Amino acid sequence: MPPRPRPIRLYESSIPSGNVYKIALLMALLGIRCETATLDVMATPSETRRPAFLSKNPNGRIPLLELDDGSFLAESGAILYYLAQGTAYLPEEALERARVLQWMFFEQYSHEPYIAVMKFWTFWGGLHKKTPQELATLKDRGQSALAVMDKHLEGRDFFVGDGLTIADIALYAYTHTAHLTGFDLGAVPSVRRWLERVRGAPGHVPIAAGPGAPDYDATRE
Amino acid sequence: MPPRPRPIRLYESSIPSGNVYKIALLMALLGIRCETATLDVMATPSETRRPAFLSKNPNGRIPLLELDDGSFLAESGAILYYLAQGTAYLPEEALERARVLQWMFFEQYSHEPYIAVMKFWTFWGGLHKKTPQELATLKDRGQSALAVMDKHLEGRDFFVGDGLTIADIALYAYTHTAHLTGFDLGAVPSVRRWLERVRGAPGHVPIAAGPGAPDYDATRE
Numbered sequence: 001m002p003p004r005p006r007p008i009r010l011y012e013s014s015i016p017s018g019n020v021y022k023i024a025l026l027m028a029l030l031g032i033r034c035e036t037a038t039l040d041v042m043a044t045p046s047e048t049r050r051p052a053f054l055s056k057n058p059n060g061r062i063p064l065l066e067l068d069d070g071s072f073l074a075e076s077g078a079i080l081y082y083l084a085q086g087t088a089y090l091p092e093e094a095l096e097r098a099r100v101l102q103w104m105f106f107e108q109y110s111h112e113p114y115i116a117v118m119k120f121w122t123f124w125g126g127l128h129k130k131t132p133q134e135l136a137t138l139k140d141r142g143q144s145a146l147a148v149m150d151k152h153l154e155g156r157d158f159f160v161g162d163g164l165t166i167a168d169i170a171l172y173a174y175t176h177t178a179h180l181t182g183f184d185l186g187a188v189p190s191v192r193r194w195l196e197r198v199r200g201a202p203g204h205v206p207i208a209a210g211p212g213a214p215d216y217d218a219t220r221e
Numbered sequence: 222m223p224p225r226p227r228p229i230r231l232y233e234s235s236i237p238s239g240n241v242y243k244i245a246l247l248m249a250l251l252g253i254r255c256e257t258a259t260l261d262v263m264a265t266p267s268e269t270r271r272p273a274f275l276s277k278n279p280n281g282r283i284p285l286l287e288l289d290d291g292s293f294l295a296e297s298g299a300i301l302y303y304l305a306q307g308t309a310y311l312p313e314e315a316l317e318r319a320r321v322l323q324w325m326f327f328e329q330y331s332h333e334p335y336i337a338v339m340k341f342w343t344f345w346g347g348l349h350k351k352t353p354q355e356l357a358t359l360k361d362r363g364q365s366a367l368a369v370m371d372k373h374l375e376g377r378d379f380f381v382g383d384g385l386t387i388a389d390i391a392l393y394a395y396t397h398t399a400h401l402t403g404f405d406l407g408a409v410p411s412v413r414r415w416l417e418r419v420r421g422a423p424g425h426v427p428i429a430a431g432p433g434a435p436d437y438d439a440t441r442e
Contacts, residue, residue, distance in 0.1 A: 058372045073320065077326045082316065098294055098302050098306075099294065102295050105298040105329055106280060109330070148279045148280045
């Protein structure tokens, strides 16, 4: 089998993205380094929606990974999976591996669309355009996702098995800043303990701040 | 390594679900049979949100797979992955496998929340409560997802590699009925040809109709 193509460039955004942070955190834990290319997502239109980038990712989203075979890989979950294959962050056993993916799909469907979207509107604009009902829906569904996580983490150190996996990394990215936009981490004590566990992993790096971003470091509990 | 736990029961819904259909289609292609348990999602509260089911899946969603080791696996993408491991529907090679997941994450994040949600509101109620703006957003984003698929499928028979994978199955489920709720499949000719290819796979089964469902068979193009 030929060698696996290596990452040469990570496309990220001009404002801190939890979805990019997932990749940056896993790369830090694995000691993988590559170039970054930053796209101005506050421009009109966003640089992610212009032809130069759409030719790389027709879905117009970051993160996007460029590989040394000239191809690209999109979707944070797929990039995490690619980089984690053959490492301790992705179990080999069939059912454990499926459970890791279960939590990664949960994150993209039941967690990120509420918690990440609330963060975007709060810090990068547009919150004032939302109706009270829209905000209540985001708040309720995001808090419900945290409750599902809390229930699962009762008596567990990590989401799957005994160690940190890409399921934890995927869920950590937007959970660890959720209290900044009104989600109640006090109501989910097992989540809080798990956040400390992920934060304490050797090689952990914090999310980048960036211009206009909240001071994440100041919010450590 | 101990034998992999086997599926014994698939939890599905009283109205046809594309997410359940993905599993049913893969099981048909693989010749896997198991019991089904049907939950009344139109009851108040939905049977998926009652304690008996929440004890099996705290996220309160179908499909859910029960295994013969007494455990459960949630999320259609994770169930597809679990069942497809070791079969032709999931490539072994690292990058190909990640590309399959890329399209499955795309489906859950950029496709299903628009195309499946429009279907739910249209056929199972609630469409009249939506504002014109909400409906336009669903329509635009769903149609954009179809355009991204169309672009990728130009000159390709399947989403990844040369054969049918769980990426195709995941995307087929809600795409093949999208024209019933106003999405324009005429605008995406490569998608239409791919739909025929998936429909023609040996062992293919159609989505179940169910009470109140549109007559899917009558809508074949």
